[in-house]
Amino acid sequence: MTSAAPHPLTLLQALAHEVRWQIVTELAQSDRRVGELMAVVGRPQNFVSYHLKQLRQAGLVRERRSIADGRDVYYTLDLLALREQLSVTGAHLHPALMPTWEPPTLDLRSPLPRPIHVLFLCTHNSARSQIAEALLRYATHGAIEVFSAGTHPTTLHPLAVTALAEFGVADAGLFAKPLAQLVPLTFEYVITVCDRAREECPPFAASTQVIHWSLPDPLEAEPLNQAPFTATAQELNTRIRFFLSRIAHDWVP
Template identity: 50%
Template sequence: MGRDQRGDAAEPPAFVQAAGHPVRWRLLGELARSDRQVHELTALLGEQQSLVSYHLGLLRKAELVRARRSAADGRDIYYRLDLARCGRALATAGGALHPGLRYTPPGAPAPRPARVLFLCTGNSSRSQMAEALLRARSGGVVAACSAGSRPKPVHPGAVAAMAERGVDLRGARPKHLDEFAGERFTHVITLCDRVREVCPEFPGQPATAHWSVPDPAADPAGRPAFDAVADELAERIAFLLHTIAAEPALETP
């Protein structure tokens, strides 16, 4: 009689344990769309704040969710889903059940037309970097723009970080968000906690999201801070392109 081949692990993989609860699964779904504060998640889920905070704590312990204090109000905390880590955890979970279920993350999707506006306060670093990265990663198929509520010159650190990644920011200029008043976008993404609080509404009900990204110009680390932000933006934009690819095609006039 053949030997019974059983799995090596008696416990479910960490991702299954962390994501398997209905409340935690809904939290992951909301954070996959946008960084959120706990009171926003409480309202979206219709659950008590103490319960939401408890499950957020478990997701942070599993290192699927990160937290950072708001630059607008240090008493507030933004929670962010680590999508890349979720992808690796899913791969591990599938392989633990059966070798044929090892998950392979998909490659970059074929770019689809969209109009995306990135906003921050100064339009000098984060939003300029995001605009340039999205344009480069999509081969110009996605119309990427950026602006700020209080524009100031593009930071040399942002130019240097982008140059190292093959993206030229030398001709970029700061723009006030009023330049885009009345324009239609498919996505409006705020990168600064302060500008999120003053972000105007745009026609056509664009999909909105907040990426709570620290200001590299305010970091005493200097150039390494710009590199860290560039890496974070590149990761987020890779997932944004998957989101755009899964949406209905952009209607053109």
């Protein structure tokens, strides 16, 4: 049995407040903790928490406790849910307002104005960052220079390799490496996919956009089997598809 479609007013009511709009705009760029959102909107914690609750109830924002510090909670904008509600709202107003946009499988085989370098960073460089590296390289046919590293690297986990194979992506060239090995490079985007790695992330060049995606570590799942690795790959694949829209907007002529 499928769930009922959201009422068209749900989205409008959720976004019809300056603070909630500021929160959504910030979360569209990166996952954030409540303290970071307080700094953005310039309001106290109870005020920000109230509006986060409204966004959660509208199905637009998800929360997840940090694996780096259990006292912290990361908030994530559910872009797929937002897209669905935009579609419902537009369709109720007029058929011409029904969106036709899809998160792209972006083909960047045509030359870019300049090389784009993306780094995915996690703690062990054994699963999340490796999966993200392979998925983004596959989606862009190698046109973007993609790297991954760990703050405390170990080895590439075989269940991560299996998760990639489920997406038809090979693991050729993937291996765990320390961040120090990549320090000489300059990145346009650094994406931390681990809360612990975010806490240990060193400063990068001022021109680098640092983004955080708060993802659970599949290696810490119980029981340890293929399911959490596959779920991680699915979450990363969705986020990467939306991330490609940002790259297309910023870089593709």
